[in-house]
Amino acid sequence: MTQVNDLTPGRKAIVGVQYLFVAFGATVLVPLLVGLDPSTALFSAGIGTLIFHLVTKGKVPIFLGSSFAFIAPIKSATELYGLSGALFGILGVALVYILMSLLIRSFGIKFITRLFPPVVIGPIIMLIGLSLSSAAVGMAASNWVLAIIALSVAIAVTLYARGILKLIPIFCGIIAGYLADLIFFDVDLAPIAAAEWFSLPQLILPERLMWEPILFMIPVAIAPVIEHIGDVYVVNSVAHRNFVQDPGLHRTMLGDGLACLFASLIGAPPVTTYSEVTGAMSLTKVTDPVVLRIAAITGIVFSMVGKVSALLKSIDPAVLGGIMLLLFGTIAGAGINNLLHSKVNLGSSRNVVIISVTLTTGIGGAVLQMGNLTLAGIGLSAIVAVLLNLILPQPKEEA
Template sequence: MNPSTTSLSPMRKGVVGVQYLFVAFGATVLVPLLIGLDPSAALFSAGVGTLLFHLVTKGKVPIFLGSSFAFIAPIISATELYGLPGALFGCIGVSFVYFLMSALIRAFGTRFITRLFPPVVIGPIIMLIGLSLSSAAVKMAETNWTLAVVSLVTAIIITLYTRGIVKLIPIFLGIVVGYVVDLLFFEVDLQPVREAAWFGLPQFILPAGFEWRPILYMIPVAIAPVIEHIGDVYVVNNVAGHNFVKDPGLHRTMLGDGLACLFASLIGGPPVTTYSEVTGAMSLTKVTDPVVFRIAALTGIIFSLIGKVSALLRSIDQAILGGIMLLLFGTIAGAGISSLLHSKVKLDSARNVVIISVTLTTGIGGAALHFSSFSMAGIGLSAIIAVLLNLILPERAEDRAEA
């Protein structure tokens, strides 16, 4: 444990815990708003999922789980094929991937992951997560460009010109400022907020029955979040000064993410995974006591039970969300490019260019494969293509990353 966390009073731990929740709040509620879910269900899933993670990892790892943007496009596509309950139930497939990776890591270590998912595979997949939703962002923003620009500019200013914890919540503050402008200059229907009960359960979407097709559809989508999880754990290692890869073990952290995804799938919440934004906040504050993250989880659960919070979040104009998405999804795409550059992937290698190009064109172009009543498309299909190309195409010395 970081020495700076041992002297925190219970009150201070509570304050920091709530602070960590607000770092994740904007992005966590943005995902359900985009795919048509109750944002309170996302908060509930994040809170319970985080507690499950801490249970599996023996309460040692300071991590918070939140809604992942990697699942937005696949869930939207799967909804068109199987309906929203079917798409969310299909996320059980994501948990299967985490369980499998946990077992493989426990048996063989992490070397095989590097072989399956090198940077030349992960970079374009991350880029697709952002690029595949760019048109949706524009369509939402153009419903009211004033609100979209206000939200976008606010998020940009916070990202570029602020410091400390404020710099970590551009999404949250962009939505807040956009909403205030909406209240002052446009018409916002607050009647649902006034009519909403103060306390009540989130609107869960329970699975109607077992269905294999959406599960198989969602399995390839797990590649990007699985790799992100590994990267986040290593960052947490550095910040906390403890090797969590060995104690309690990467296989346990992977299992924790899988159980959280499984729980979310069974109640109809968006999948929750290890959250990079909160990891960034921890790097800034140096507070690494796992108790603080459990406090954030409990606070999220409490918020999810306040009916007026859900109603207020649902009253946010889609143009405000569109403005935030213009920056956010472009940033995700940029992170994919940054991953290629930081990993020193040789972009003058014909092999690497082929893998990156085919992955991007199939994903952005909407390529799909159909087998009888089963289909695969989008990020999931492109991820499979990237992995197969990396395994099939022979790698020569001139194709390898620079030392």
């Protein structure tokens, strides 16, 4: 595939803004669902992407945005430690990324595939979607008309749209739901009119050092770490370069980890590599890392426009619920696809045990209490999956 990277500065700016809008809907949806200012997420995504490019020597065309894998854990941790404590716990996610970077640099990636094979990752990805299904239904139920409009448009774009439009079903669904709310229901526009044009993002700084939420978040990082590795390989194929070798997978992992570290210190959602932007690159054939940095800077600028934040906060929860009905089901489907694509033997009793126990502990709401430390949800299920994979004997014919 011929790359189109010899662009004028003006065209690079246009493509960069376009890439941001591909990631915009998903990036702002995460903070809206966990009770954060969307401007903070845009600011963190922009700064995090620039940190990533600095660490990777400006060679890897990747954009970092809010990760859906952390919605349920942040909600659970907020109930236990408060929102400030939950967000500070993201430090644990950063530590996992940094540790993985060191291990990959020392031993390569084979040990990761031993710890986290598809039979472990598949059900964990499924849980990310399934654990939030009740929240999606609850939000949609507040106004089924808006929810169905947003859901229908998102589905139509997913199935029938072409080009860049096909990559922004979330964005299109939210716009359609918001317009329907304006036309048929009552949207309070007063906060938007009252908002300042220039406004700094609302940062939630750590109140005190808390080890419990950090330990709570550490197991949750397993799925995003594997997702990161997969995304880097996809970017390799799109850009026709081997970023695993140069600048090295350990550098991309470290860049993502430091970006998460920054997010934890300002009270923003964790960030991860965005497959939607990679898809946009495959369509436009523009893989110049400079364009991704333009997208990051544009996100930072948007985060300082107060009326943008006020507009996003005025979106009816039912609109978001409608989008979530599709989105979280799609995530669960991605976990199933991971198992099938990796040719996991579902007739194996060993694999069935790992998948079954992982799903039931996660969906059933199992909680492990050890003093002040609480493990629950996706984090606990991730530990269960890893331990079962290491402990249960593997038949020779499946090895």
